[in-house]
Structures are given as C-alpha cells and as structure tokens.
Amino acid sequence: MKLIEEYIRLEAKFARHFYNGDMPDRIRQHKGKGGYLLAASHSSNRMIGGRPRQADRYTGAMAQIVAVRSGHSWLAADGVISEWASWEGRRDRFRDALDAALDKDRFVIDLRATPAGPAGDIFIGFGPRPSDAAMELAERIDEAFPEFKVVVGGRFNPAAPETISSYAQGRGGDGLQLNIAAPLRDPLQFPDTTELFIKGFANVLGNGTGAQDSE
Numbered sequence: 001m002k003l004i005e006e007y008i009r010l011e012a013k014f015a016r017h018f019y020n021g022d023m024p025d026r027i028r029q030h031k032g033k034g035g036y037l038l039a040a041s042h043s044s045n046r047m048i049g050g051r052p053r054q055a056d057r058y059t060g061a062m063a064q065i066v067a068v069r070s071g072h073s074w075l076a077a078d079g080v081i082s083e084w085a086s087w088e089g090r091r092d093r094f095r096d097a098l099d100a101a102l103d104k105d106r107f108v109i110d111l112r113a114t115p116a117g118p119a120g121d122i123f124i125g126f127g128p129r130p131s132d133a134a135m136e137l138a139e140r141i142d143e144a145f146p147e148f149k150v151v152v153g154g155r156f157n158p159a160a161p162e163t164i165s166s167y168a169q170g171r172g173g174d175g176l177q178l179n180i181a182a183p184l185r186d187p188l189q190f191p192d193t194t195e196l197f198i199k200g201f202a203n204v205l206g207n208g209t210g211a212q213d214s215e
Contacts, residue, residue, distance in 0.1 A: 003065075004187045004195050011061035011187075014078060019045045019055040021079030025092045030064070034072035036205055037106040038063040039098065039164055042113070046081035056113035058185040063111050066198060070205035073106060087167050102168055107133060108175030110164040113185070121148035123179035125157040127165030134176045137204075141178075144204045145197070148184065 016022065021044055043060030046053050060076040067074035075097050084090040101108065114123055122145060124138045142150045157177075160166060168175040183190040184197040 001191060001195065003198060004191050007058075007061050007065050007194070007198065008187050010064050011058055014043050014055070014060035014076065015057075019043075019057070021077075024080045025082055025094070026077075026079035027075060027093045027097055028060075028064075028078045029075040029097055030068065030073060032067060032072045032074075034070065034206060035105070035107055036067070036070075036072040037098075037101040037108045038067040038072060038074045039108055039110050040074075040076035041081075041094065041110060041164055042077070044077040044079055044081055046077070047083040050083070052080075056111075058187070059111045059113055059180070062180070062185055062198070066202050066205065069198075069202040072205060073101060075101065087162070087170075098164070098167075099171075102171050102173040105173070107137075108164055108168045108173065109137075110175060110177045112177060112179045114179040114181040119149070120151040121145070121181045121184055122150045123154065124150065124152045125163075125165065125177040125179070126153065127157075127163065127169050127176065129169045130176075131169075131174050133174055138176065140204050141201070144200050148193075148197075 040056070040059040040063040042056035045055050060078070063074040063076050075094070077094055081094070082092065087095070098108070114120070122141065124141060126134050138152050142152065163177060165175045165177050183193045185194055187194045
C-alpha cells in the first residue's frame with residue numbers, strides 16, 4: 001500500500017495545526033501539462049458567516065496525488081481561508097491561481113467532501129451551464145466505478161454563484177464539482193476503496209506516474 005502511505009504523507013502537510021496551516025490564505029499548487037485543474041478549495045479550515053468551518057479532509061491530498069499521477073495541475077488551500085462574500089470582492093492567492101488556470105483554459109474539477117448521510121459515494125455537479133465536455137467527463141467517471149454509487153446532479157449540483165463551477169463558467173471557462181464520500185477518500189478507515197478510487201480517477205483523467213511536493 002505504498003500509494004496509501006504517500007497519500008497519508010501528503011495530507012499530513014495540509015493537516016498542520018489542525019488544518020489551520022501556518023498562515024491565512026496560503027496555497028499550494030503544481031502546474032502540470034494536462035488540461036485539467038484539480039482544485040481543493042476546502043482543504044483547510046475556513047470562515048463563513050463569522051464562524052469557523054472545518055476542512056474537507058483528504059481533498060488536498062486527493063487533488064495532489066491524482067493530478068500528479070495523471071499529468072494535470074492541482075491547487076489547494078493551505079491555511080485558514082478568510083471570509084469572502086462574492087468572487088468580485090475576493091482577493092487572495094487562491095483566486096489569483098484559479099484565474100491564471102482559467103486564463104489557460106484549464107477545466108476545473110472542484111473536489112469536496114460529501115457530508116455524512118447521503119446515499120451515494122460520488123456526487124457530480126455541473127453548475128448553471130453544463131457543457132458537453134462536463135457531461136462527457138461525468139459519464140466517464142460513472143462508467144469507471146461500477147462498484148460505487150455515482151449520483152449525477154441532484155442535491156450537490158453547484159448552481160450557487162459562490163461555487164467554483166459557477167465562477168469558472170461565468171468567466172467563460174468550464175468545470176464541475178465532485179463530492180467524494182469518506183469510503184473513497186479516508187485512508188485510515190477505508191484504505192482499500194480509497195486506493196481503488198485514486199487509481200481509477202487518475203485513469204479517467206489520463207495515466208501518469210509518481211507524486212511530488214510543490215509549493
């Protein structure tokens with residue numbers, strides 16, 4: 001289980017100071033040659049409505065390990081995300097990096113954790129203006145995981161303007177949101193299915209090798 005050991009090691013860097021990181025609004029990223037950007041916008045704790053919200057654990061490591069294995073770019077929060085009300089008013093490193101990727105026509109896949117309770121393993125949301133490319137990618141994801149329940153659209157379809165998918169589409173770009181349940185991302189409780197998902201997702205996006213650290 002070398003892959004799982006690497007995955008746990010990568011997540012440990014995001015988990016510093018109980019997912020608060022070393023300083024607010026810090027990011028980590030790596031620019032690959034492929035056309036996808038795997039984004040983990042909730043990989044650190046964040047502020048919403050004046051209250052702290054916990055990180056979506058393992059989404060940072062998931063973005064990193066899948067992107068590097070498949071030859072694409074990744075971007076993740078690595079410090080408490082300051083509160084913001086709209087994309088127009090948001091001024092931080094995460095938005096700057098996201099804008100740079102969109103300017104290069106990267107298709108953004110926003111990785112989120114699925115809250116406990118919903119009956120499903122993978123939830124795919126398209127945003128307000130789903131494209132043919134997004135629909136085709138969703139179909140490939142669905143076909144790659146017959147052993148898991150994949151829900152397309154539904155309650156996790158990110159039509160709200162603050163989501164990355166909506167923002168990307170509003171800028172003339174493209175993207176979708178992928179909510180992942182614990183059995184496919186928690187290596188401590190579910191190492192076998194987590195490894196299966198990492199390998200399968202990387203295969204969907206295009207095979208690559210290795211994982212690396214980047215700042």
